Amino acid sequence: xxxxxxxxxxxxxxxxxxxxxxxxxxxxxxxxxxxxxxxxxxxxxxxxxxxxxxxxxxxxxxxxxxxxxxxxxxxxxxxxxxxxxxxxxxxxxxxxxxxxxxxxxxxxxxxxxxxxxxxxxxxxxxxxxxxxxxxxxxxxxxxxxxxx
Amino acid sequence: xxxxxxxxxxxxxxxxxxxxxxxxxxxxxxxxxxxxxxxxxxxxxxxxxxxxxxxxxxxxxxxxxxxxxxxxxxxxxxxxxxxxxxxxxxxxxxxxxxxxxxxxxxxxxxxxxxxxxxxxxxxxxxxxxxxxxxxxxxxxxxxxxxxx
DNA sequence: TTAGTATAGTCCTAGTTAGAACTACACGCA
DNA sequence: TGCGTGTAGTTCTAACTAGGACTATACTAA
Numbered sequence: 001x002x003x004x005x006x007x008x009x010x011x012x013x014x015x016x017x018x019x020x021x022x023x024x025x026x027x028x029x030x031x032x033x034x035x036x037x038x039x040x041x042x043x044x045x046x047x048x049x050x051x052x053x054x055x056x057x058x059x060x061x062x063x064x065x066x067x068x069x070x071x072x073x074x075x076x077x078x079x080x081x082x083x084x085x086x087x088x089x090x091x092x093x094x095x096x097x098x099x100x101x102x103x104x105x106x107x108x109x110x111x112x113x114x115x116x117x118x119x120x121x122x123x124x125x126x127x128x129x130x131x132x133x134x135x136x137x138x139x140x141x142x143x144x145x146x147x148x
Numbered sequence: 149x150x151x152x153x154x155x156x157x158x159x160x161x162x163x164x165x166x167x168x169x170x171x172x173x174x175x176x177x178x179x180x181x182x183x184x185x186x187x188x189x190x191x192x193x194x195x196x197x198x199x200x201x202x203x204x205x206x207x208x209x210x211x212x213x214x215x216x217x218x219x220x221x222x223x224x225x226x227x228x229x230x231x232x233x234x235x236x237x238x239x240x241x242x243x244x245x246x247x248x249x250x251x252x253x254x255x256x257x258x259x260x261x262x263x264x265x266x267x268x269x270x271x272x273x274x275x276x277x278x279x280x281x282x283x284x285x286x287x288x289x290x291x292x293x294x295x296x
Numbered sequence: 297t298t299a300g301t302a303t304a305g306t307c308c309t310a311g312t313t314a315g316a317a318c319t320a321c322a323c324g325c326a
Numbered sequence: 327t328g329c330g331t332g333t334a335g336t337t338c339t340a341a342c343t344a345g346g347a348c349t350a351t352a353c354t355a356a
Contacts, residue, residue, distance in 0.1 A: 012272035018287040023171040025294035095304040095351045124160040138286030139166040146173035243334040
């Protein structure tokens with residue numbers, strides 16, 4: 001349904017395809033670098049989210065990283081095997097625990113995060129504040145369409 | 149790294165988050181409807197791409213649907229099990245074959261595709277041609293940033 | 297106190313994903 | 327003819343994905 005020939009007939013398909021390509025371009029950015037560190041993008045996302053913070057429980061972590069609970073269990077398992085994060089029992093509510101970075105996790109975070117931020121920052125510096133706003137507005141309009 | 153608190157510090161994160169949310173809103177749209185038909189989104193995509201067309205080989209189909217070959221094998225397997233598509237040996241090149249809709253596949257296509265198109269069309273009718281262009285431009289700018 | 301309801305995280309299922317190794321076939325050139 | 331190279335699709339691996347069933351714990355109201 002996202003074919004370019006059909007897009008000629010249905011102009012909205014052009015928009016949809018462009019959204020997909022833009023999203024794919026985003027997910028590709030930095031992925032090579034992340035994988036060289038032995039991490040997957042979701043794993044990196046968790047490390048980055050836990051950096052400079054005392055910890056999050058699963059619910060919070062899922063909201064921040066946009067990863068659903070069932071998936072998060074596996075991601076945290078693998079990060080725990082790598083010794084990068086730890087599950088810490090919550091004192092007050094034994095149903096939940098805090099996920100925190102280990103010493104190794106902290107070290108990794110400090111090594112990779114500034115570089116990643118800088119990388120993105122440089123890429124976005126080509127945008128004027130006006131362009132930034134225009135893109136934000138455009139995305140919100142598009143999102144609204146899909147949500148209705 | 150896409151946390152909203154950090155977004156206050158790094159404005160580009162706001163853009164990145166908005167892109168993610170917009171993309172997620174898109175993937176959710178219609179998904180419920182598609183799943184009721186017993187299809188997954190990639191499966192639907194294949195059916196929709198093959199509709200009104202004599203057939204595609206794997207390479208073409210992958211390019212149209214943005215699904216890579218390794219994944220496509222499985223998707224087509226499951227559609228074949230459901231009796232909706234068929235692999236047809238190519239007369240000239242025995243390495244490849246055409247994937248075509250079966251009678252059942254055609255029937256399903258004719259039942260679901262017009263409804264889906266209409267659904268999208270109506271949603272996009274709230275956009276003026278100018279807004280349409282603005283969004284397209286915005287997405288292209290954003291894509292360019294990620295590709296550099 | 298106890299029953300009913302809600303919540304946190306795990307487990308399970310079915311499917312998607314990319315990428316790399318593999319097999320079979322095709323094609324061009326010597 | 328036969329070798330080398332390229333291409334089509336499959337298979338394999340490791341991971342992610344959502345959603346629903348499940349377990350353990352917490353909370354709320356009678």
